[in-house]
Amino acid sequence: MRELQNVDGLHPRDLSQRQRLLVVYVLGLVAVVLSYTALYNFGMRAYESRPQSVFRSFQAVLATLTTTGYGADAPWTTPEMNVFLGLVQVTGVVIGFVTLRVLIIPLFERAPLSLDDRLSKKEGHVVVAEYRRDTDLLLDELEARDVGYVLLESDQTEAKRLSDEGYQAIHGDPENPSDLDRASVEEASLLVADAGDRNASIVLTAMEANEGLRTVSFATSPRRNPAFTELGVDRSVAPHALIGRRLAEKATTPVAVDVAGEGDGTEDGGEDAGSVEVRELLVRRGSPLHGVRVGDSPLADRSDLTVVAGWFDGELRLPPSxxxxxxxxxxxxxxxxxxAIAGATADLSNLRAPREERNERIVVAGNGEGGRAARDAIPDDVAVTTVDSDPDTHPDVVGDVTEPKTxxxxxxGGASALIVTVDDDATALLAVATARSLSADVEILVRVTDAGKESPAFGAGADYVLSIQRACARLVAAEVGGDPVVDPVSRIRLVRADADSFVGESLSSARRDGGCGWTVVGVVxxxxxxxxxxxxVEPDDVVVVAGSDDAVREFEGTAEEG
Structure with missing residues (x-):
């Protein structure tokens, strides 16, 4: 079904090899029938002295080709016409065999003879050399962004399943140059390697065929990043550590910022600035806002609020699209x-403003690769307590994270946040439920492996959930798509500046023209x-700008130069 849908409205280069074969077959068949019709019509007039309409000639040729008869014109008296009709008959037999092989037999088979036949012509695409996570999730993400790809899968059964479902997947060994060639690696723009210890071999083999190939490699630990960098890998990702770091950043990024001291030179600057605050609004599970675009949300219609940024599955986009x-x-x-923020929270159901007291103390449940990455990403001025059942990981508390006593x-109970990074999803969900039963105020951020466990995690009481499978899929899609995503390193700031560079612009225009990482909130x-x-914006106004530390510093430098 997916194969038929892909044909409609696409450029010929987007057709698979099998689809192109069918197109050539149909066009060739039409050309043969029309040519034979013209020749037959000419022969009946020139050799048989029996001129007739071209439609009668078309019917006679069609009857002969399909072997349903030889037409009402038989017999023919001239050698030329008898030889010609013999050729038409042989052609009909050949067409019958070709039709059987090209159309009829594949119609009753569950898959074509070669999965390669289903590949469309590739150029500037992504070659995925194995994928050890939820492959369907990754490929769906690429297709949603209209990114061309070929998955090279070493498991023949899995490759056939994906191909049967319409994905661009073939069976092969990604370490084999000929199999990479089948995936058109020399025409690719990006290689994604997720084959464990074989990643180094795959990357080196692929780069021999395409020296300009960008590469993304998944690793079990960030400790391997220097080795992959030495190989020429553009980006090495350790998923567990990546998610742990993102959860820590989410738990420790301040959002309540007062701009007093950034003054505009007025005596009442502190009071005026204090009226502008930054707060998080959490979209809770079951919210009617689910699926609504930011630009269509009720918040976008409020003239007294500005959407500065948004966390989307672990990515801080500032400002969001x-x-x-x-x-x-x-x-x-x-x-x-x-x-205004309090009013928006009250008016919109299923929104919650997280507690303002941040960075007091954070508990990290699970002291493996992800837990250590989370601990390392937490600022030094924040107290951290690690918990793990394995004493070899050297946690602060040894015990079962699902036990209330632990x-x-x-x-x-007194922590500002709990980060759950245990490897087993069932254990993670139970730990979340246990923690929620002990504290209604603690902000719970959890990592799960299976994207399907995100909803159960919310049901267990989590405030924020990141799936390794979903995060990895979106990371790859963002890498090839070049999405502008800000990775926060410290905090979100509010500053005030002279309005000189914005005079005459509307706030709507100033916000659209903002650089990556900052946006204009309003004017004093x-x-x-x-x-x-x-x-x-008027000459005497003071603009209020919000953004990440680096972006705001860049804005301030640009404003001073202006």
């Missing part, structure tokens, strides 16, 4: 007066903060 969809795993960061010993005018996007 109006086309980004909200999900139960989205945290929007909004700026505006405190009363979590109490770790102090989860006559002791009040104007945030309506229709507001035009």
């Amino acid at each position: 109006p086309d980004d969809e909200l999900s139960p795993n989205t945290v929007l960061i909004v700026a505006g007066p405190e009363r 979590l109490r010993q770790a102090g989860v 005018r006559d002791g009040t903060v104007e945030m309506d996007e229709r507001t035009t």
Whole structure:
């Protein structure tokens, strides 16, 4: 079904080898029938002295080719016409055999003789050399972004299953140059290697065929990153460590920022600035906002609030695109007066503003690769307590993270956040439920392996969930698509600056023109903060800008140069 859908409306280069064969066959058959019709019509007039309409000639040729008869014109008296009709008969037999092989037999087979026949012509695509996670999730993500790809799968059964479902998958050994050639690696723009210890061999083999090939390699530990860099790998990803670090950043990135001290030179600058605050609004599970684009959400319609940033499955996008969809795993960061934020929280169901006390103490459940990465990413001024059942990982508390006694010993009741990075999803869900029963206030951030466990994790009481499978799939898609994603390293800041470079612009235009990592929140005018996007910036205004540390510093440098 997917194969038939892919044909409609596509350029010929997008057709698979089998689809191109069918097109050539049909066009050739039409050409043969029309040519024979013209020749037969000419022969009946020139040799048999029996002129007739071209339609009668078409019917006679068709009857002969299909062996359903030889037409009402038989017999023919001239040698030329008898030889010609003999050729037509032989052609009909050949066409019958070709039709049987090309159309009839494959129709009753579950797969073509070669999976390669289903591949469309490739250029500038992604070659996925094995994938040890949820392959369907990755390929769906690539197709959703209209990214061309070929998956080279060493498991023949899995390759056939994926191909049967319409994915661009073939069976082969990614270490074999000829199999990489079948995937058109020399025409590819990116190689994704996820074959464990074979990654180095795969990367080196692929780069021999395509020296300009960009490469992404998945590793079990970030300790292998230097080795892959030495091989020429552009990006090496250790999924467990990546998710652990992202959860730690999410738990420790301050969002309540006051801009007093960044003053505009007015005596009441502190009070005015204090009226602009930044808060997180968590889209809870079951929220009616699920599936709504940021630009279509009720928050976008409020003139007294600005959506500064958003966490989307572990990525902080600052500012978010109006086309980004909200999900139960989205945290929007909004700026505006405190009363406006409180009003938005109250008016919109299933939104919750997380507790403001951050960075007090964090408990990390699971001290493996992901837990250590989370611990290392937490700032030094934040107290961290690690918990693990394996004493060899040297946790602060040795014990079962699903036991209330262990979590109490770790102090989860008084912690600002709990990061769960255990390897087993069932254990993670039970740990979340146990922690939630001990504390209604602790912010729980959890890592799961299976994307299907995200919803159960929310049901167990988690506030934020990252799936390794989903995060890896989106990372690959973002890598090939060049998505502008900000990876936070410290905090979100609010600053005030002269309005000189924005005078005459509307706030809507100023926000669109903002650089990656910062956005214009509003303007301070006559002791009040104007945030309506229709507001035009005036010379005496002071603009309020929000962004990450690096982006804000870059903005301030640009403003000073201007």
